[in-house]
Amino acid sequence: MYGHCTGHNVPHDLGHFPQYSAQKNLSKMKTGLLLTPEPRPIELKDSPLGKVPNEIIENIASHLPKIESATFRLSCTQILGILGDKHLKAIGPYSYPASLWHYDDLLSLLENDSPDLVMCWECRKLHSIGKAQPRLGLLNTKRWFWSLDPGRQHYWQKSVLPCWSTSSDVVVHENFNPALAQMAMKLYRQGKSYQQLLRCLxxxxxxxxxxxxxxxxxxxxxxxxxxxxxxxxxxxxxxxxxxxxxxxxxxxxxxxxxxxxxxxxxxxxxxxxxxxxxxxxxxxxxxxxxxxxxxxxxxxxxxxxxxxxxxxxxxxxxxxxxxxxxxxxxxxxxxxxxxxxxxxxxx
Structure with a gap:
């Protein structure tokens, strides 16, 4: 990027130069940036517990309650590979009513642990904020959408919005989407920009x-x-x-x-x-x-x-x-x- 602007062959990443890297770290220490924890990744592939023998991990999971054990299995790819999907199918969305409450609790725990997911109480699924935001611009740019008949409007919105379920308890207007409302509130609590989601509401x-x-x-x-x-x-x-x-x-x-x-x-x-x-x-x-x-x-x-x-x-x-x-x-x-x-x- 710098080479195109200045005409010199300046590398894109200067971090591998010791002198520049030391100055960069010193500047961060002065501003206190090194004391700020890095944001948690959305998806974990490895876990610090991966260095522990598998028998100990299985013993930990066996002493956890059903919901916490399922959350532990889904915490990262490595733990899921060790423990497998045991007990996960028993608390699915189509299980008997007693397990359905466990399923809701499981989704709620996963929502709290992930900065990108919201639990939709209408369709009982986890929706990704990062995947939904790029598609939401289509609702504002496609002005011809409002000239369509209701059937085609329903089909178009269903393909763009993360969830098309209409809340039976909260009816704000005919195009109100509960999943977008939950996403906007989660971004607000995280201190991130939520204006695009509010405009869609x-x-x-x-x-x-x-x-x-x-x-x-x-x-x-x-x-x-x-x-x-x-x-x-x-x-x-x-x-x-x-x-x-x-x-x-x-x-x-x-x-x-x-x-x-x-x-x-x-x-x-x-x-x-x-x-x-x-x-x-x-x-x-x-x-x-x-x-x-x-x-x-x-x-x-x-x-x-x-x-x-x-x-x-x-x-x-x-x-x-x-x-x-x-x-x-x-x-x-x-x-x-x-x-x-x-x-x-x-x-």
Whole structure:
């Protein structure tokens, strides 16, 4: 590299020159770099225990619990060659339920021991962060992807993402991927760059034309790490005439919470009329199937999933108003099963 820049035949590696190597080590000692431990390799081929007789290694494995013994066998290639795969098949993902818990514990231990792996609780597999990151750029560069029909979108994302399982407990948006969320949180805990993974968790739809009375709408969803937890915020923005707003349930589906306890809540704003004076006073009325009008709350919170919702209005002039339907949800740290841990204080 240096030879091409300077025109001289300078070697690529100067470490084999004693004088240069000594100066390099002295510089490292001054800066304290030699005191910094080297990062642990992702995959170990040899172990310091390889110098120990095989009988002693087998004796150590026999006194370990089942999960720790399996982890010890998978610690490196050399140990696995000595001990073999005994007891590993008995705790596989397709074994009887009692062993399935052992399998989850095994994957959790392997995840903690490897800086590159995350345990996916949806498909019960270990996903590699290093293998997933190079493919994620395709989600941002292939803008034609969003013009495909849902079937082809599903096929394309399944070939790019590490896991296509949709979490049954955490439904942030239709393209939310729990495995990517776990990867982002693990890189965050390691102090590494995680912005690419967070961008893949965002969601945006094109502006949709509604009926002439309701204007247009825009759906957004974004991820952000706050403290040690993953925070999701999704929002639907509606631009409507200010005189009289009518939003149909078919055109603007707004159901941020999918819990059974919240099915009776009116999140669709079906057949909702909001004149100007009610907008300015933040009064909301709903009319469903000819039933009497009931006042709706500006803020609401699901006691099951702790998702908080809020409605806001803003006058834009020229007889137009913007309606902001916003939902917040705070997820776990991503170390284990991705789950909701609580609500978020809204400001």
């Amino acid at each position: 965002d969601y945006r739809t094109e502006i949709q034309s509604l009926d002439t009375r309701s204007g247009v709408s825009l759906n957004l969803a974004g991820a952000k790490i706050v403290g040690d937890s993953l925070l999701f915020r999704k929002q639907t923005i509606l631009l409507c005439p200010i005189t009289e707003i009518r939003i149909t349930a078919f055109d603007t589906p707004w159901q941020p919470c999918h819990c059974d306890k919240m099915k009776d809540q009116d999140y669709t704003f079906a057949d909702t009329f909001m004149p100007t004076n009610y907008i300015l006073q933040f009064k909301f009325w709903s009319q469903n199937n000819g039933t009497p009008c009931n006042e709706m709350q500006r803020r609401n919170c699901c006691m099951s999933c702790k998702m908080e919702t809020q409605i806001d209005f803003q006058e834009l002039g020229a007889g137009t108003t913007a309606i902001f339907l916003t939902a917040w949800q705070e997820l776990s740290k991503g170390k284990a099963n991705l789950a909701v841990i609580g609500s978020v204080q809204m400001t």
